[in-house]
Amino acid sequence: MMDKLRQHIERIVALTDEEFAFIARHFSSRKYKKHQYIIQEGDEVKYHYFILKGLTKLVYTDDTAKEHIVSFAMEDWWESDFLAFYTQTKATMALICLEDTEVLCLNLEDYKKLCDGLQKMERFILEKANFGFLGAQRRIISLLTSNAKERYEQLIKLYPNLVQRVPKAQLAAYLGVSRETLSRLNQ
Amino acid sequence: MMDKLRQHIERIVALTDEEFAFIARHFSSRKYKKHQYIIQEGDEVKYHYFILKGLTKLVYTDDTAKEHIVSFAMEDWWESDFLAFYTQTKATMALICLEDTEVLCLNLEDYKKLCDGLQKMERFILEKANFGFLGAQRRIISLLTSNAKERYEQLIKLYPNLVQRVPKAQLAAYLGVSRETLSRLNQ
Numbered sequence: 001m002m003d004k005l006r007q008h009i010e011r012i013v014a015l016t017d018e019e020f021a022f023i024a025r026h027f028s029s030r031k032y033k034k035h036q037y038i039i040q041e042g043d044e045v046k047y048h049y050f051i052l053k054g055l056t057k058l059v060y061t062d063d064t065a066k067e068h069i070v071s072f073a074m075e076d077w078w079e080s081d082f083l084a085f086y087t088q089t090k091a092t093m094a095l096i097c098l099e100d101t102e103v104l105c106l107n108l109e110d111y112k113k114l115c116d117g118l119q120k121m122e123r124f125i126l127e128k129a130n131f132g133f134l135g136a137q138r139r140i141i142s143l144l145t146s147n148a149k150e151r152y153e154q155l156i157k158l159y160p161n162l163v164q165r166v167p168k169a170q171l172a173a174y175l176g177v178s179r180e181t182l183s184r185l186n187q
Numbered sequence: 188m189m190d191k192l193r194q195h196i197e198r199i200v201a202l203t204d205e206e207f208a209f210i211a212r213h214f215s216s217r218k219y220k221k222h223q224y225i226i227q228e229g230d231e232v233k234y235h236y237f238i239l240k241g242l243t244k245l246v247y248t249d250d251t252a253k254e255h256i257v258s259f260a261m262e263d264w265w266e267s268d269f270l271a272f273y274t275q276t277k278a279t280m281a282l283i284c285l286e287d288t289e290v291l292c293l294n295l296e297d298y299k300k301l302c303d304g305l306q307k308m309e310r311f312i313l314e315k316a317n318f319g320f321l322g323a324q325r326r327i328i329s330l331l332t333s334n335a336k337e338r339y340e341q342l343i344k345l346y347p348n349l350v351q352r353v354p355k356a357q358l359a360a361y362l363g364v365s366r367e368t369l370s371r372l373n374q
Contacts (some may be wrong), residue, residue: 060332068328068332070328083321083324115310118246122309124304126312126313126316130273130316136320137323139323141255143327145255
């Protein structure tokens with residue numbers, strides 16, 4: 001199980017066995033069933049999650065109780081309500097499993113210990129943060145410039161595996177269109 | 188001029204004089220006039236920019252030649268076409284001065300040297316990257332959930348100084364509304 005984490009980190013920085021043993025000590029693992037909440041709105045957000053297996057959605061619910069999908073995450077992705085995690089405030093979003101999901105959990109104290117104790121880990125986290133920022137910026141540009149059909153095509157191009165696994169109703173919510181509209185786009 | 192950079196970094200990590208001297212050696216400075224392009228679409232993107240003074244807009248131009256403002260940046264903010272910078276590909280966005288602007292420039296090689304040579308600098312850059320990601324995620328949520336009036340109000344609340352300085356036509360472009368609509372929101 002930890003092998004997957006090591007492979008994932010070693011795509012960015014090479015590790016000795018000692019270094020990986022140090023890293024692994026800071027993670028704990030958890031399993032969730034499909035439909036289960038990993039984070040509920042209003043919760044304390046204790047962890048940054050590395051997804052070993054499964055698929056999640058990060059959901060923001062607006063004042064009219066409408067759900068908006070901020071992001072999906074699957075194997076080898078990191079996910080959390082990061083604002084709540086970093087600032088130790090209550091969750092403003094929910095993280096929900098779309099499949100049975102296994103995660104590795106890193107709390108804020110251990111996150112800091114890892115960064116302090118091993119510069120390679122900080123490098124790895126920085127690369128992931130930059131990658132996350134670029135993904136978010138791409139989504140902003142997509143929301144600013146494209147209609148639902150174009151956004152759907154971009155999503156298929158960038159994340160073909162994701163699109164196949166995500167239920168159609170969830171994809172429609174992510175794109176901000178009705179299920180019927182998505183069926184039309186899909187033809 | 189470098190004092191501002193030091194103050195900015197020391198909000199996150201304390202530095203000795205030697206450490207700051209090491210950091211300062213990696214930056215060069217440049218001045219631009221209002222309306223000047225810091226980055227033009229199709230350019231190589233050599234630098235990550237720290238804005239000492241002034242105001243910029245990062246612009247994405249779509250296939251129909253319509254301009255979309257991805258972000259504004261002003262004093263103490265970092266800006267670039269980050270995807271092009273990190274991947275050393277051609278710019279897909281333009282970075283344009285809305286006021287006379289002074290920047291400090293950091294190229295990719297020096298960015299890496301700074302991260303390798305001084306873990307405090309890597310920590311600082313990681314904090315900024317996380318902050319950037321959270322800002323981008325907030326903008327995504329805003330685009331998903333809010334109409335132009337609400338987005339305008341959120342912008343005023345988060346960045347009151349920015350809203351005062353940005354020309355109304357530019358604010359309208361950022362919000363994705365016409366100038367006339369913005370005037371109505373403004374009443």
